[in-house]
Amino acid sequence: MTTDAASSIIDAPVAFSLLRTMWRIRAFEERVSELVATGEVPGLVHLSIGQEGVAAAVCGQLRHDDAVYTGHRGHGHALAMGAPLDRAMAELMGRADGLCHGKGGSMHLVDVAHGLLGATGVVGGNIPLALGAALAVRLRGGDQVAVVFFGDGAVQAGHFNESINLATLWELPAILVCENNGFAEFTPRSAHTKVERVSDVVAPYDLASETVDGNDVFAVYAAFGRFLARARQGRGPMLLECLTYRLRGHYEGDPARYRQALEVAEWQARDPILRLERRGLEQGLFGQAEVAAAEREAREAVEAAVQFARQSPFPARDQLFVHTYAEQE
Amino acid sequence: MSQLTYLKAINRTLAEVMRADPRVFVLGEDVREGGPFGATQGLAEAFGEERVRDTPISEGTICGIAIGAAQAGLRPIVEIMFIDFITLALDQLVNQAAKAHYMSGGQLRVPLVLRTQGGAGQRAAAQHSQSFEAWLTHVPGLKVVMPSSASDAAGLLQSAVADPNPVVYVENKALYFQREEVPDAVAPIPLGRAAIRRPGRDVTIVATSRLVAEALAAAEQLAGEGIEVEVIDPRSLVPFDLEAVASSVARTHRLVVAHEAVGQGGFGAEIVAQVQAAAFDELDAPIERVTAPFTPIPFSPPLEDAYLPGKDQLVAAAWATLGYQIGG
Numbered sequence: 001m002t003t004d005a006a007s008s009i010i011d012a013p014v015a016f017s018l019l020r021t022m023w024r025i026r027a028f029e030e031r032v033s034e035l036v037a038t039g040e041v042p043g044l045v046h047l048s049i050g051q052e053g054v055a056a057a058v059c060g061q062l063r064h065d066d067a068v069y070t071g072h073r074g075h076g077h078a079l080a081m082g083a084p085l086d087r088a089m090a091e092l093m094g095r096a097d098g099l100c101h102g103k104g105g106s107m108h109l110v111d112v113a114h115g116l117l118g119a120t121g122v123v124g125g126n127i128p129l130a131l132g133a134a135l136a137v138r139l140r141g142g143d144q145v146a147v148v149f150f151g152d153g154a155v156q157a158g159h160f161n162e163s164i165n166l167a168t169l170w171e172l173p174a175i176l177v178c179e180n181n182g183f184a185e186f187t188p189r190s191a192h193t194k195v196e197r198v199s200d201v202v203a204p205y206d207l208a209s210e211t212v213d214g215n216d217v218f219a220v221y222a223a224f225g226r227f228l229a230r231a232r233q234g235r236g237p238m239l240l241e242c243l244t245y246r247l248r249g250h251y252e253g254d255p256a257r258y259r260q261a262l263e264v265a266e267w268q269a270r271d272p273i274l275r276l277e278r279r280g281l282e283q284g285l286f287g288q289a290e291v292a293a294a295e296r297e298a299r300e301a302v303e304a305a306v307q308f309a310r311q312s313p314f315p316a317r318d319q320l321f322v323h324t325y326a327e328q329e
Numbered sequence: 330m331s332q333l334t335y336l337k338a339i340n341r342t343l344a345e346v347m348r349a350d351p352r353v354f355v356l357g358e359d360v361r362e363g364g365p366f367g368a369t370q371g372l373a374e375a376f377g378e379e380r381v382r383d384t385p386i387s388e389g390t391i392c393g394i395a396i397g398a399a400q401a402g403l404r405p406i407v408e409i410m411f412i413d414f415i416t417l418a419l420d421q422l423v424n425q426a427a428k429a430h431y432m433s434g435g436q437l438r439v440p441l442v443l444r445t446q447g448g449a450g451q452r453a454a455a456q457h458s459q460s461f462e463a464w465l466t467h468v469p470g471l472k473v474v475m476p477s478s479a480s481d482a483a484g485l486l487q488s489a490v491a492d493p494n495p496v497v498y499v500e501n502k503a504l505y506f507q508r509e510e511v512p513d514a515v516a517p518i519p520l521g522r523a524a525i526r527r528p529g530r531d532v533t534i535v536a537t538s539r540l541v542a543e544a545l546a547a548a549e550q551l552a553g554e555g556i557e558v559e560v561i562d563p564r565s566l567v568p569f570d571l572e573a574v575a576s577s578v579a580r581t582h583r584l585v586v587a588h589e590a591v592g593q594g595g596f597g598a599e600i601v602a603q604v605q606a607a608a609f610d611e612l613d614a615p616i617e618r619v620t621a622p623f624t625p626i627p628f629s630p631p632l633e634d635a636y637l638p639g640k641d642q643l644v645a646a647a648w649a650t651l652g653y654q655i656g657g
Contacts, residue, residue, distance in 0.1 A: 067397075067401060069397075098434070099434070100432060100433050100434035100436070101434035101435075102434075103431055103432050103433070103434045104432045104433060104434065108432045108433075110432070110433035110434075110436050110437060111436075112433070112436040112437065117397075117400055117401075117437065118400070118425075118429065118433070118437065120424070120425060121424075122420055122424050122425075125393065125420055125421065125424060125425060127390075127393070128389070128390040128391075128392070128393020128394050128396070128397060128421065129393050129394075129396055129397035129400065129425060130397060131390070131393070131394045131397060132393065132394040132395060132396055132397020132398035132399070132400065132401065132405075133397045133398070133400065133401045134397075135394055135397070135398050135403075136397070136398045136401030136402065136403050137401075138379075139354060139379060139380070139398075139403060140402075140403075146397075158389065159389055159390055159393065159420075162385070162387035162389060162390035163390050163393075165385060165387065166384065166385065166387060166390055166391075166394065169385070170382075322435070323430050323431045323434060323435045324430075324431055324469050324470060325430070325470065325472075325494050326430045326435070326438045326439075326440075326493040326494050327493065328491075328492075328493055329493065
């Protein structure tokens with residue numbers, strides 16, 4: 001489906017909602033980048049700036065009883081599922097009011113109430129978990145779906161191939177969303193594999209797969225929507241490959257010397273937020289005032305989240321031992 | 330009461346827990362056929378192929394699927410055919426299952442049982458005979474259970490399935506076809522409660538899995554020599570019933586720790602450390618360990634027999650504790 005066809009299913013409220021979500025992610029992560037530099041956000045932080053279109057278009061169509069698994073670059077997916085900005089920020093700052101009470105941090109955001117079941121820092125390890133959630137839907141009955149986000153680096157991991165095999169064998173209602181940003185950590189995809197497209201890797205399994213421009217939020221929205229409708233009927237699995245680009249390094253502090261300036265400039269021109277704004281204005285889906293408001297409200301909300309997080313205490317020392325084991329309910 | 334093998338006790342309990350709780354399902358390689366030993370035999374016929382799921386040879390992914398299903402509220406029992414193959418599932422078990430509850434601040438739970446079996450003695454060589462339980466006891470968030478008898482296998486499996494945490498349930502293939510009287514209804518055995526298999530006043534032997542029977546044989550021989558051995562089976566390594574062992578040592582003042590795994594870095598070292606910290610003043614002799622030597626497991630029968638720790642080493646170790654003279 002072309003993006004022109006996609007635009008017919010994206011009305012003004014949806015378009016503006018996508019824009020707001022993308023701005024919330026962008027504003028959050030830009031602020032996080034500053035807080036990493038000052039040391040207020042400790043640890044390893046991987047930003048998805050430039051990839052917000054995928055998170056917004058996919059999560060914007062899911063429900064809170066669906067199961068979403070993400071990876072180390074997962075802030076956007078968490079926020080797009082509806083995780084509160086303030087508790088997400090508090091988690092990144094290691095505070096008691098964080099989503100995981102400061103036990104997880106940037107790479108491990110979990111918000112079960114909003115359908116975010118996990119974020120794993122081991123590349124590819126989240127894919128089987130999502131299949132387990134999909135299997136649970138199958139065994140229990142229901143129209144929930146499982147969605148897992150991963151990068152193109154995960155495709156070379158053993159779990160990926162085992163998972164594609166099993167998901168297709170068992171026809172699980174799972175949608176695998178590959179954010180192909182061209183780099184596995186510091187290394188371009190071409191140095192890791194002869195297979196350029198992830199959809200080609202899975203071709204022998206005969207599962208529905210599609211490769212879309214991940215920086216065109218309309219295209220992602222339309223393609224994922226088609227897959228989602230099938231998954232809601234218990235059909236699957238499906239693979240959606242979104243071609244995108246992270247405008248930051250692999251982690252905050254990565255000098256990213258492996259990239260060409262020209263390439264970065266080209267992708268900056270294809271920034272998914274800029275493209276959505278341009279298109280929405282052209283098509284009259286929203287006006288200039290709304291665009292400005294989306295950004296302003298996002299930055300204000302993020303600033304309030306920072307204040308919330310700063311006021312939240314660090315976890316008490318006795319919390320060290322809490323939740324090592326679950327108690328009987 | 331009826332005569333049951335260890336394997337049949339597991340098989341019967343699997344059927345009971347599946348009957349009692351529709352959330353329980355089984356997955357693993359060849360489980361529909363019953364696997365190489367027959368632990369899951371008949372379950373597919375009784376409960377259908379949706380709940381008794383054959384998987385490809387993809388240990389990591391089937392373990393991950395079980396974890397995801399557990400997080401979604403089901404009660405999976407995943408089988409790893411030989412504990413030697415758990416290496417392929419350790420990322421999922423260690424990085425996902427063990428930590429999910431903690432890392433999510435208590436939001437996620439992983440009520441998962443991973444059944445597997447270890448142990449040598451079957452001429453199966455170094456990749457189908459190992460005892461890896463110590464690796465698993467090193468991971469906060471996992472529980473580790475090692476039944477040594479058919480009745481315990483039944484009682485501990487029920488508790489493992491009911492537990493809200495990931496439990497690794499380690500069977501021993503050398504015990505599978507041992508027969509014993511098993512009650513028709515076995516009550517659940519709580520995890521973390523040791524059993525005194527034989528009371529005695531002179532020396533305590535703490536033994537796991539296959540070595541429990543070896544310890545009882547050693548105790549029988551030593552009784553003929555006037556030595557009364559107390560044999561304790563911890564039944565679960567995590568949680569570990571230190572109280573039972575320390576109070577036994579307070580009576581006997583001598584301790585031998587025995588397992589089939591190699592000694593270096595083995596769980597016996599942990600038991601020794603915990604006991605000396607809890608009951609140093611009670612000990613009248615250094616603690617002895619009986620374990621496999623620090624080598625891979627050889628194939629050739631005479632070599633494998635030489636590798637396996639058993640009754641004779643236990644008798645010698647008990648005498649070593651008894652012969653020790655303080656300041657002597």
